[in-house]
Amino acid sequence: DVVKIGLLAPLTGPAAADGQEYQRGAQMAIDEMNAAGGVGGHTFELVTGDVKDMSSGNVTSAVERLIGDPDVHFMLTGYASLTNFEIDNMAEAEMPYMLAATSQQTRDIIAPEPDKYNCCWSWTPSFDAYNTDVTSFVEKLAADGKVTLPNKKVAIVSSDNAYSKTISEGMKKTFTEKGWTITVDEIVPFGEVTDWRSILAKVRADVPDVVINTDYLPGNSASFLNQFLEQPTKSLVFLQYAPSVPEFIQLTKEKSNGVIYNLLGGPLVSPKNPRAEEVGNKFKEKYGVESGTYGVALYEIMNVYFDALKKVGDPSDHAAIMKALGETDKQTVAGRLKFDPATHLAMQGEDYIPITFFQIWDGERTLISPEKYATGEFKLQPWMQ
Amino acid sequence: MTSLPSPVIGAPGRPSWKSEAVGVALAFLLMALLPLVFGDTYTRHILIMVFIYAIVASNWDLSLGYGGVFNFGHLALFSIGVYAYGLLTKAAGVDPWVSLVASGVIATVAAVLVTIPILRLKGIYIILVTFGFAQLVMQVILSQSDVTGGTQGMVRIPGLYLFDHNMIRDGKIGYFYIALALLFLSTVFLRVIVRSRTGASIVALRDNEEYAISRGISLARQRIITLAASAFFTGIAGAFYAAYQRNASIDVFGMSLATIILSMVLLGGTSTIYGAIVASFVLTIFSEAMADFGPWRPIITAVLIIVVMLAYPSGLSGMIRSIWNALAGRLKRPDAALAGKTEERTAA
């Protein structure tokens, strides 16, 4: 028989590009599994609930529609709502659910009563590393003599959205604790920003060692980079998330040379983790475009479910599936996936899902940290030479 | 609002209030029976959303359609309801039902505040102020992230309760009837207003401001009444939305929600109240029926809207009227179609 898999995805509206990637990733896993004969006689079919603009009414509509279908036995998403509130609906409906959304909100919902939320597991590990590891990364570069930090000053720009703001707040805290001075601390309204000049002027006025922008919208990030390069300073530039989106390189071309970003739960492309490259290649072959974070993540989430089903056998035994999901321990594109029972987040760290730093050169992404997986070395950014 | 002299006009030329009351009662009775037909929570959820949209849209019709006030801040009133409920129940620990009503009151107060700067303004300038008002409200909510959660929003907001009834595991039947009851109250409230002398004075100001003033109608007072009256149930609908979803996030300020509700007001046909409600049904159910169509869903919806509006610029209510008249005309007199023309203008 056919087991339906419910996917929550924004198929229209501003997040449609991500939504399309979820769909592709999940579909790829399902096609593969069906071609291989399914799991214990079960084959799979993807049904998508369009969450449109991700407003809670629309999300609930999609959730209810999928939950209401008696053949849907597992649901997944990249991110579906701004608050991840749908976790509550899943818990009430006892629907196994995995998501790759901002982990802060997930933790806030689950951590107070983890037992109530056996349904739901987060691919995304805790974001704490985002808050702390840029500082240690930079300081390690200095310690290794790869960069000099003459004044220990940092400029941090953020956007007024949950993701960017949480991370920038965390970064500011860490940098201050480690004795850095924050020269620029700016927040821009969420949405498109065309003109970064007023902020860059402040950056240039008191040249810092490090410039950080946590605005994750690729367009904003790219225009920030472009405008920075109109008159660059000798600062290490770190951009949050956006450079991991495939278009970023296509669109900034040679300007992206040297840019650094990090990822949690992104593909860990390294000889030590061959799976990442394998899945990435499969995706590219199938759809003709490179996958961002979500394509391969959703592919992996599907496979985590298949493993759980193999273990349980009966897709309609939701409780058993949930338990099996929670017990996952496997090597994935992002590293070793194992869940923290207290928060239901994937565990973070060098042995689990590591925070990975990448640098872009000639359109290629080089993994430069952690050393365990690194495929290349940090090179001085062109404008710093 | 206490000084509102609103006896329902038994005005010549308008349908009698008795027949209207019977019609409304029947329609709501029919809706109350829907959960018997639809046992699944999905359909019930969709109907609950329809009721919420219908409240917001029909209240917007009061200021936009009847009042002719280009009020682009209506959704801000809804959002104020959402956050007021969230903050009252979660941060202040107020009883959900009290918070529900209080949210309506808070939205009303906000509406009065925004009316003050638009008292001297005409036409499109009101767009700017009301839109700016919405942006400022959003900015305030964002900047107070300690209590409002800022861009992260608020989760785990307490829901409503009905005695010991379990609202969460009742197949949404509880929320369904609360939503229906709110829509009923809101509709009766709006219809009583628009049929009263106050309602007529609102239309008078829209039709000819200077003439209306010359007959002693106070622009300031009536405009405040219009906006305040349209805010109360909008705020309550927002609060109910928050209670039902148990979360609040700033997506309620987004353009897409505003666009959908505006489409409902206009597709339904302005200055009818009922039109907006009918359009909420049609648009929501239509859109859900095509949930699997991806980008084709909005495309088909758009085509539908355009076709209806081109054929019937007074919207669905105009369409229903002419179909009704055509049917009635066949049954009764041949000249009924002409009478229908006259009535259609009422809707415009």
Next chain:
Amino acid sequence: MALLEVEDVSKAFGSLKAVDGVSFKVEAGEIFGVAGPNGSGKSTLFNVITGIPFGPDRGRVKLGGVEIQGKSGNEIARLGLARTFQRETSFDGLTVFENALMGAGYGKPGRAESEVRERAAEALEFVGLTSVGFGRLAGELSVFDRKCLMLATAIAMEPRVLLLDEPASSLTKPEIETSIGLIRRTAERGITIVLIEHVLTFLMSLSQHLMVLNQGRVLAAGEPKTVIADERVVEAYLGTRRPAA
């Protein structure tokens, strides 16, 4: 004391002095005519007296001894100063009866609802709109009926003074006759009337006093017969077309 006193009222649009130091008094119960060439400031005078849409730049307007300039238009209306407009206007989205209700209900403070409805119906009967049907939408009425309706909404207010701006323009002869009768009867109800009109037969047969404006100033005022015989009035306003008095 005169019921309506206008003292040295002025209104300018940029460099154009539309009304320039106009003073006059209207006694209770009379019909006071205002005439003057096009653009001489008659309608503007009505505007500044009623505060709709603007008050005077300077000068004073007293109604029954109380200064009203500077008050808002609807307040002035509720104090008993009603006006009609040069173009026939109506609340198109409302029925005939609802139109009248607006005047009856908002034009005079402190009426009970039943009285409001009575007043509205009575005013409509008075102007002869019963036959048209109270339920018709005002937007569908003919020109003459609309003019009558505009008058009815004013009468329903029971104003002390009623300012009529060209009530006879675009009417046919028989309609003019009807209007003359209507305005007479309105005056007989104790409503003081100020009347702007270019149709001279109309103006002459109704007004007890006549004021002629020219370029925003009073050119002549007094007994109608004397005024229209005034050389300056003939020169500025009448030309060769004196009315067959």
Next chain:
Amino acid sequence: MSVILTVEGLTAGYGRVTVLHDLSMEAGRFGNVGLFGPNGHGKSTLLRTVSGLLKAKSGSITFDGEDITRESPRAIVGRGLIHVPQGNRLFPDLSIADCMSLGAFSPRARPHEAENREKVVKIFPKLAERWRQRVRTLSGGERQMVSIATALMSHPRLLILDEPTLGLAPKIKDELCASVQEISKGGVPLIVVEQDIEFLLELCPQLYLVNHGTVETEIKPGQSIEHSEIMSMYFGH
């Protein structure tokens, strides 16, 4: 003088409502033509149909020997049949000067623009003082002048005036009467709808009483007519 406009068996109306019933008339044979009759009986509707704003349901309209029944208003204006509609609504946000240039929009009128403007200024000197004022802020009478002036700018061959004296002061009426007479003497015949019978009688040798959407009586020149008779015509219906 020759016939310039012939209307034959014209039926027209709005939507399903027929206002004009089998109406026939002609203009030009005796000079100016006056139309009168009670309000709402189809005079304006007749004029709107002639100038193409309203499509005839049946019947024909011939202008200068050519059938214009189905022509667009633009084509009809291009032929020099110019209609000043009732109620001086005009272009509220344009200046008087703009209205004048618009009046001369059709290619026929353009070469005569300067000459016509002089003519207009002579007839309505008041307008020249307000050349840049927006129509919206003009007094009722001033607006009426602009309406007529705009039409004159179109270099008419036949000028149709719908209640031109509406809201005009007596002296201006006089002047208007004189100047339209001058225009018609200059070879441009007029069709005038007017409630002011004196004005009409002064201007038009030939009159039609329009009643119930059709011509009820035609008064030809020479058929001298008493004021009281006309009044009784009005009241008779």
Next chain:
Amino acid sequence: MGAFAEIMFGGLFQGSLYAMMAVGLALVWTTIGVFNFAHGVFMMLGAYVAWQFVSLGLPIAVALPVAVVVMAGVGWILQASVVRPLIGRPNIVLVVVITTLAAGSLIENGVLTLWGPRSKQLPSLLEGNTVIGGVGVSLHQIAIIIITPLILAALWAFLNHTRLGLALRAVAQNEDASQLVGLNVTALYGLAFAIAASLAGLAGIFMGGYRFMTPVMGSDPLLKALIVVVFGGISSISGPIFAAYLIGFFEAACSYYFGLYWTPALLFAVLILMLMVRPEGIFANQSRGLA
């Protein structure tokens, strides 16, 4: 000095963009008297059409005029299908809001299905950067700052000093009167929309050259354009143009001194205050009259 140059440049750039975004909307509003809520979508479509030509191998200098012409056609069609049939009906302003919104949604989602959701980018009008007065700027932005005023001036001259422009301003004020002076009403309505759509398309191409294009890229600019048009007043096309530059400079100064974050809030606060002082709009020179 640095601050001055920054603000000057930022203001000029933002102002030019806003003016480009708004001027088409203003044109339709001042002539036909309706708000075209598909205006933002026109910007998006213009950029996508240009992108399509560029990816077929045309240089941007060729793709740009071609796309602008295509957009003129789109504008004409939109007008003929969802605006023109409604003219003269009651409540036209509101009804057109809904039909153009719907048409916009149709086009937006059509683009989504046709070209997919992933971001794209157009080549810059001019490649490279330069430093002027201590401010680093890209040549693309310089091009926008220079081209925009030229286009606006041309449009202004067209509307105010040609007879066709005059006809365009007149046509919606009174349809009957327009016909009676011999205007081709249908063609003029079409022309207004065609010009507006071309201008919107050009604005979209400008945007596509320095930021990513997505099918929803038009929604923010639409709001900005709406604010600019309303703020600029209804009297003429020049009001919104001044308003665009004023808002551009205000934002540049605000974001320099108070930060980008508070700029939108400050902008609205100031707009509301100004309207309270001058309820007729800032650049409106039109006083009320009794009609």
